[in-house]
Amino acid sequence: MEQVTSYELLSKIDSPEDLRHLPAELLPEVCKELREKIIDELSRNPGHLGSSLGAIELTVAIHYIYNTPYDRIVWDVGHQAYSHKILTGRRDRFYTNRKLNGLCPFPSPDESEYDTFTCGHASNSISAALGMAVAATKKGETNRHVVAIIGDGSMSGGLAFEGLNNASSTPNNLLIILNDNNMAIDRSVGGMKQYLLNLQTSKSYNLIRYKIAQKLRQLGILNEERRKSLLRFNNSLKSILTQQQNVFEGMNIRYFGPINGHDVLGLAKVLKEIKDMKGPKLLHIHTRKGKGYEPAEKEATIWHAPGIFNKETGERIITDTTGKPPLFQEVFGNTLLELAQKNDKIIGVTPAMPTGCSMNILMKAMPERAFDVGIAEGHAVTFSGGMAKEGLQPFCNIYSSFMQRAYDNLIHDVAIQRLNVVLCLDRAGLVGEDGPTHHGIFDMAYLRPIPNLTIASPYDEHELRKLMYTAQLPNQGPFVIRYPRGRGYLVNWACPLEAVEIGKGRKLKNGYDLAVISIGPIGNDTAQAISEAEKQTGKSIAHYDLRFLKPLDEEMLHEIGKKFQRIITVEDGVLKGGMGSAILEFMSDNNYTPIIKRIGIPDAFIQHGSVQALHTICHIDKNNILNTIIKLL
Numbered sequence: 001m002e003q004v005t006s007y008e009l010l011s012k013i014d015s016p017e018d019l020r021h022l023p024a025e026l027l028p029e030v031c032k033e034l035r036e037k038i039i040d041e042l043s044r045n046p047g048h049l050g051s052s053l054g055a056i057e058l059t060v061a062i063h064y065i066y067n068t069p070y071d072r073i074v075w076d077v078g079h080q081a082y083s084h085k086i087l088t089g090r091r092d093r094f095y096t097n098r099k100l101n102g103l104c105p106f107p108s109p110d111e112s113e114y115d116t117f118t119c120g121h122a123s124n125s126i127s128a129a130l131g132m133a134v135a136a137t138k139k140g141e142t143n144r145h146v147v148a149i150i151g152d153g154s155m156s157g158g159l160a161f162e163g164l165n166n167a168s169s170t171p172n173n174l175l176i177i178l179n180d181n182n183m184a185i186d187r188s189v190g191g192m193k194q195y196l197l198n199l200q201t202s203k204s205y206n207l208i209r210y211k212i213a214q215k216l217r218q219l220g221i222l223n224e225e226r227r228k229s230l231l232r233f234n235n236s237l238k239s240i241l242t243q244q245q246n247v248f249e250g251m252n253i254r255y256f257g258p259i260n261g262h263d264v265l266g267l268a269k270v271l272k273e274i275k276d277m278k279g280p281k282l283l284h285i286h287t288r289k290g291k292g293y294e295p296a297e298k299e300a301t302i303w304h305a306p307g308i309f310n311k312e313t314g315e316r317i318i319t320d321t322t323g324k325p326p327l328f329q330e331v332f333g334n335t336l337l338e339l340a341q342k343n344d345k346i347i348g349v350t351p352a353m354p355t356g357c358s359m360n361i362l363m364k365a366m367p368e369r370a371f372d373v374g375i376a377e378g379h380a381v382t383f384s385g386g387m388a389k390e391g392l393q394p395f396c397n398i399y400s401s402f403m404q405r406a407y408d409n410l411i412h413d414v415a416i417q418r419l420n421v422v423l424c425l426d427r428a429g430l431v432g433e434d435g436p437t438h439h440g441i442f443d444m445a446y447l448r449p450i451p452n453l454t455i456a457s458p459y460d461e462h463e464l465r466k467l468m469y470t471a472q473l474p475n476q477g478p479f480v481i482r483y484p485r486g487r488g489y490l491v492n493w494a495c496p497l498e499a500v501e502i503g504k505g506r507k508l509k510n511g512y513d514l515a516v517i518s519i520g521p522i523g524n525d526t527a528q529a530i531s532e533a534e535k536q537t538g539k540s541i542a543h544y545d546l547r548f549l550k551p552l553d554e555e556m557l558h559e560i561g562k563k564f565q566r567i568i569t570v571e572d573g574v575l576k577g578g579m580g581s582a583i584l585e586f587m588s589d590n591n592y593t594p595i596i597k598r599i600g601i602p603d604a605f606i607q608h609g610s611v612q613a614l615h616t617i618c619h620i621d622k623n624n625i626l627n628t629i630i631k632l633l
Helices: 016-020 024-044 050-054 056-065 082-096 125-138 158-169 191-198 203-218 224-242 264-274 294-298 328-342 360-365 377-389 400-415 443-447 461-471 522-537 554-563 579-589 611-617 622-632
Strands: 072-075 146-151 175-180 254-260 281-286 346-350 370-372 393-399 422-426 454-456 479-482 506-509 514-518 541-545 548-550 566-574 595-601
Touching: 016 056, 016 082, 024 050, 024 056, 024 082, 024 264, 050 056, 056 082, 056 146, 056 175, 056 264, 072 125, 125 146, 125 158, 254 264, 264 281, 328 346, 328 360, 328 393, 328 422, 328 461, 346 377, 360 370, 377 393, 377 400, 393 400, 400 422, 400 443, 422 461, 443 479, 443 548, 443 566, 461 479, 506 522, 514 522, 514 554, 514 622, 522 541, 522 566, 522 622, 541 554, 548 579, 554 579, 566 579, 566 622, 579 595, 595 622
Parallel strands: 072 146, 146 175, 175 281, 254 281, 346 370, 346 393, 393 422, 422 479, 454 479, 514 541, 514 566, 566 595
Antiparallel strands: 454 548, 506 541
16 A cells, blocks of 8 residues: 555544545545554554454545534444544544553443444444434434444344334434445355345436436425335336345335445545435445455455554564464364264354354365354344254354343243254453453353253363363253353363263362352462462362353252352352352352352443453452452451
8 A cells, every 4th residue: 555654634633623624635635644544553553454444435524524523423333433533533542442441442422422322233323323313303403414334244133124124114314324345354144245245226317316306396296295105116116227126215215326435535425415315315335344455455354353463564463372272262163163073963153253253164164064144143043043943953153242132032042942052152251452342241140040041161171172062962952151262271172072961060179268169261260369379378278160050060069058158259250140149049048158259240341451451450360369268268
């Protein structure tokens, strides 16, 4: 790309108002400077590169034409919005993006009045923006415009279609901009993706339509009562002329496009022309993920969030992992393939995260045995339930925080029927720099009340493999396995596959003065804290790996309740309703009265930062576990 040596224009833009004072012919230069700024900053401070590079011209055009922040811009998939942050008063703090106490990883109303709605998860922009548009009308704010920007595969989410359906039948002047780059994180999939690739609309048709509408209004023929009938007639005529049906206009949503999303002047012109049109509208733009940076354009999946890189050469700076334990997701991916090779009923399912969860390993080896269903977590679970009902064994891998979007599907379509679906919840616990929308800290609390579930969390990679093997054995019912983002603990992770007893925990260490109960990989830090506490105090401390949150190992808990008067529970999930709560309930129900100290995530949304820093903030790090043990002894 052509290098920008200084930010002559960008350095003077402290708000969109400054941008709007520039002559239009300078907008391409603003885009060039934004592109260089993002590449330069992200080469040193990792973040979401590809999507933000693809949305630069769109961002500039929107803020140039619309009176933000009075006009509401609602982003979907917030990793598109880095240029939005830079243009809205955060240019000089952009180097803190995703860092502890720095700029939020995604747009947040707590950070800026220009960030109109939370957008860490996909597909919510249309619904939120429609609500804002209706509110503006109800409040008499007839000059307030509302724009929803949806893209990066988000149109495949069910909520997007619910919003479209409501927008088609509710009086509003909403503009929906479909930023179509044929991608989510991996390549977009499904019929909507192919439909959007093929969709075409005649510019001359729209011009003729506009002139006819103006004439009909002058003659008093076109009024609000007749508008929808005429729209349906026009849409039918258009389908005949273009030999193509338009799903948006079929819902009485005016469609414009597709147009080049990297022509900032053309975008600005179109936005200005349709800005004051009445009724719901959709502008379809084509963009390229990673636009303007050749390595990102060539390998969009890798450059979605590439880590540190050399911006001049395009070389990613990858830490040498020789001799280090693998990522938990890699163990999942390799183990799933190993199991699928032995069990022909196993099917892999993921909602748009094949690379992130390592299901791409199965997809590459057995493409007919794995499905990427797009950004559609609820569908992923019900789809898995349907296959399980007919005798297959789905492994449905969903990030823990995204599983929240499929809660009813799990209850209604899987748990009630006790279907053999294995739900592997990746990114459980605190995930780090992606912040509160992505932390997987609620799953144990929200899953624990659901009947018929088995819920487990592996202590290490060997346990993950054993739990996956156990889960695919016949008639296990719905089986949840949660594990964190990041590396495990064992270099030699490829242990033999063998079953574990459902609902059976493990006593990792004998002790007499105090019992510590942990669940999942945080048990490794707990073990180190116990060892240090014994050295410092000379006391004897028992350590139990609960392994299964449901069903609980009641035999083990009876042993603990009878033997110990002081108990500590440790988990990487929320305290309210989590594992510690389950232990409290058991002890109370069985008339045990120990002193119990729970260690876990407090009742708050946790900010972004490194996992280590967040563990310290939440007091679930090794030092806090050690201090808690010493205080309770």
